[in-house]
Amino acid sequence: MASSLPRTAAVSAVVAAALAAGLLAGASTSVADTTDAVRIHDIQGSTRISPLVGQRVTDVPGIVTGVRTYGSRGFWFQDPEADGDAATSEGVFVFTSSKPTVSVGDAVKVSGTVTEYVPGGLGSGNQSLTQISKPAVTVVSSGNPVPAPVAVTAASVPDAYTPEGDPAQEGSVNGLPLKPGSYALDYYESLEGANVRIGSSRVVGPSTEHGELWVTVKPGENPNRRGGTVYGSYTSQNPGRLKVQSLVPLAEQPFPTANVGDVLTGTTEGPLDFNQYGGYTLTARTLGTVQDRGLQREKTCPQHRSELAVATYNVENLDPTDPQEKFDALAKAVVENLASPDVIALEEIQDDNGAKNDGTVTAGETLRKFTDAIVAAGGPAYAWRSVDPENNKDGGEPGGNIRQVFLFNPERVSFTDRAGGDATTGTGVVKERGKAALTLSPGRIAPADAAWENSRKPLAGEFVFRGRTVIVVANHFGSKGGDESIVAHRQPPNRSSEVKRVEQAKVVNAFVKDVLAVQRNADVVVLGDINDFEFSATTQALTDGGALHAAVTSLPRSERYSYVFQGNSQVLDQILTSPGIRHFTYDSVHINAEFADQNSDHDPQVLRFRP
Missing domain, CATH: 2.40.50.140 (Nucleic acid-binding proteins)
Known part of the structure; x- marks a missing residue:
């Protein structure tokens, strides 16, 4: 690479x-x-x-x-x-x-x-x-026997991941003596460039178009029921994970297709490399065989007629230039896997000509194609609301102008329109007949705040379900770009991008507190691609003062994930609820992240409750 x-x-x-x-x-x-x-x-x-x-x-x-x-x-x-x-x-x-x-x-x-x-x-x-x-x-x-490989096994890889870096060297581990019997990263480093092998190992990160997959040599390490390995804290890095990549060029030998939970059987052997895309990598001279374990895409339960179902789904840079097959697959997932939620917050809806950088910011064609595909798949005729961004001011792919969008089923829920919201005008909170109401709906939250520079601004909307108002805030926080990886030479690694997300979380938290100051029992749902973990400082800032509760924490720890990165199943997408929403059911619907064939790299999340 x-x-x-x-x-x-x-x-x-x-x-x-x-x-x-x-x-x-x-x-x-x-x-x-x-x-x-x-x-x-x-x-x-x-x-x-x-x-x-x-x-x-x-x-x-x-x-x-x-x-x-x-x-x-x-x-x-x-x-x-x-x-x-x-x-x-x-x-x-x-x-x-x-x-x-x-x-x-x-x-x-x-x-x-x-x-x-x-x-x-x-x-x-x-x-x-x-x-x-x-x-x-x-x-x-020529023709000499290759030196015998070192077997990388559950027993040989230490459970501790890495030593603390040397404070005198700005937290770097570079100068520390290697202790391969004590730390996993030291163990792998002690084998850098050496011939190694693994036996049959469970796949914890699906194969990619780059000809790679992730396995674990520690099958009992933070497993979930679908075969993955869960990343549950900054100190639970799962040292049994190892990337496997073939030495044979893809043009000469296609890489096998593998989903999470499959097993790479037999012997996989070759030199241990270190590269920028995941760190230590077994570059396989001999590659085992993938055994399909039949992982299935999940389907959530339909909401009861008295329940409001609210979902978030990052659809990965969707625009009209994408093949119709992508629209159809995403639409089928909305209908069959998500059971046609009443409200869907979409992230990464691009403008009407995608990455073409010509000043276009409208996304009506993107949304028409998507909602038409949902109808064709047997779903409801969703209406939508959004606010077009300023050109190239919200980050993402240049020219793409990604934004959040609300889809809603008008047969089940109504949208309260209050005109005046645009890219630079923020919505506020007022009291209306004793209840909290938005001054602009849809409207953006504090779009001029420095926290949103070159980042997506939150979209707030006011919905009514069975006579009850629900305020929904759709988010797409700043990415983790620029962070050091967990195999960095600095330990613990620098998470520089977190600073911006924490500031964004504080703005959203303050907005929710404004709502609750007007109406203590208001139903507020904050959701989207938060780009951070349920245990992160970002989530702590969102929930500060009890204004919100991270609904994903209602799931067993082994079920808390929406994304698979370098073999770690982890939370990036979240739904958070205000204190007035006391009872709900939550589902992280696993249909993408664990599969080689993905329509998005994120799994959607669904919350069902009775307002």
Whole structure:
């Protein structure tokens, strides 16, 4: 996978940073120096940064264990004569830039410069990959047996994920001695570049178009009933997860299709890589077989005639240029899997020409196609309300102008229209006949607040169901873009994007408190793609002062998820309720995130209650 920085630039930068931080254990700073009689374990060393980084090495011996002819081209080789130190890997990657001319089983001698490459660039916060660059390779013989793989198992991977970073190095673990018997990330790092294998393992992240999937080697680790592994806190990272990617190019051999809960059976074996899209990756020279366990898409229960059903669904950049098949599949899900909710808050509805960046902001054609598809699928004739954004002011794909939209079934619920809402005019709360009412409906909440800069503004609307008013606020908070991953060199990783979401949550919380100040028992539903976990500071800010309750917490912990990221089933989409909504049923309807064939990458959420 390509870095956001040129490979040489990333290497030079990380070398300079490592030198400045004093992480090189007395190594020379000159790339002209030559180190003779070096073995691979000397290059890898017992920390994440090679003690020989920046130095030339000569005639390093080993056996080729894997060859990559796409993306970051190169090969892995391994020393069959191990040093007996569990912290030092016996394998390393050789970056050739062009298609390698060696084959698996070749005995080689490699000369070159030891470098540290940061996949994704220094700004990503990722750990670095130790490698040999600008190599000169001599093939000594061919057809040699590949060094025996290290078995990665439930017992070999520690339950603790990572040590705390060194405060003296701004929280980095780069300079800490590896403790592969104590921490999972240290264990994987001690095998970086080495030949490893896993046995039959449960799939916890579905296969993708990039030819990859996620498995767990710890089947008892935070499982859910559908086969996934649940991410329930910042310290429950699930160390048994491991990404699997084939060394064979997709054009030569299609990657198997796998859903969560399937099993990758047999033996999967190859070098252990580190890349920007998930960290430690078994690059499979030998790939097991996927055993289909028959995961089915869920269907929620229909609402009782006296219940109001409110849903949220991120439809992933829907616009009229999408194939009709996507509209039809999303519509079928609304009717058959969500049981045609009375109100649906949609996120990522794009404008009428999608990503074409020509100033178009209306989305009537997008919504007409979607609502027509719902009718064709046997659902109700939904009406809609929304507020068009200013062009390119709400983030998302440039030119797409994503926004939140309310769909509602006019045969079951009515919308209270109060004119005047636009992209820059915010709605307020007033008392009307003793009840809380919106000044604008639909209207945006505090659109000029700095919290919403380059982000979607909340959409508020006033609905009436069986004579009872319900105020609904649809949200799409800022993304996690820019956050360091859980395999970052800084531990705990920096979650910089959380700052903005917390500010957004405070604005929404204040708005709900304004409603409750006017009417203490008002029915308020806040929902959408919150882009954050149920245990996060964002959710804490939303629920501050008891103004809202995160309804997903009514589910068993193993059922709390709407999204699968790098093998972790986690909450991003939420519905929150005001104190007046005392009794409800909640369902995270799993129809997308666990499947290779997705109509969206999010699972919709449904809340049913009697206003």
